[in-house]
Amino acid sequence: MNKNRKIGTGEVGRFDQRNTMFNRPRDKEKSSAEILDLGRKHYGVRNFKDDDGYTMLDWAFAMGSWYLERWWGFGNIVGNEGLYEWFPDQSEIAHRDRIPPGQKWKVSDPQEMTR
Numbered sequence: 262m263n264k265n266r267k268i269g270t271g272e273v274g275r276f277d278q279r280n281t282m283f284n285r286p287r288d289k290e291k292s293s294a295e296i297l298d299l300g301r302k303h304y305g306v307r308n309f310k311d312d313d314g315y316t317m318l319d320w321a322f323a324m325g326s327w328y329l330e331r332w333w334g335f336g337n338i339v340g341n342e343g344l345y346e347w348f349p350d351q352s353e354i355a356h357r358d359r360i361p362p363g364q365k366w367k368v369s370d371p372q373e374m375t376r
Contacts, residue, residue, distance in 0.1 A: 307320065
């Protein structure tokens with residue numbers, strides 16, 4: 262296996278959750294070098310290993326799980342809603358997909374949607 266598998270360029274430091282909200286400043290000219298450096302560390306290269314829990318496949322599953330949580334689960338945001346709701350109201354299910362009633366997802370490239 263290729264030991265240099267990664268996403269992005271450069272080096273990545275250990276993730277520090279305390280400063281996450283400061284990693285992407287709106288105006289780079291008004292941001293300090295320290296804050297910009299934190300952003301580069303957090304959003305920079307991801308290196309993957311062959312150890313259990315640190316492979317590219319593990320990362321893909323983690324990102325897929327967060328996608329489900331953010332858009333359909335809602336257990337981390339409000340609880341007892343979405344995938345965590347015991348007795349969902351059938352009339353509300355369509356609104357969870359954030360698609361207005363009677364409309365469909367707009368797909369410009371079907372092949373891209375299957376990736």
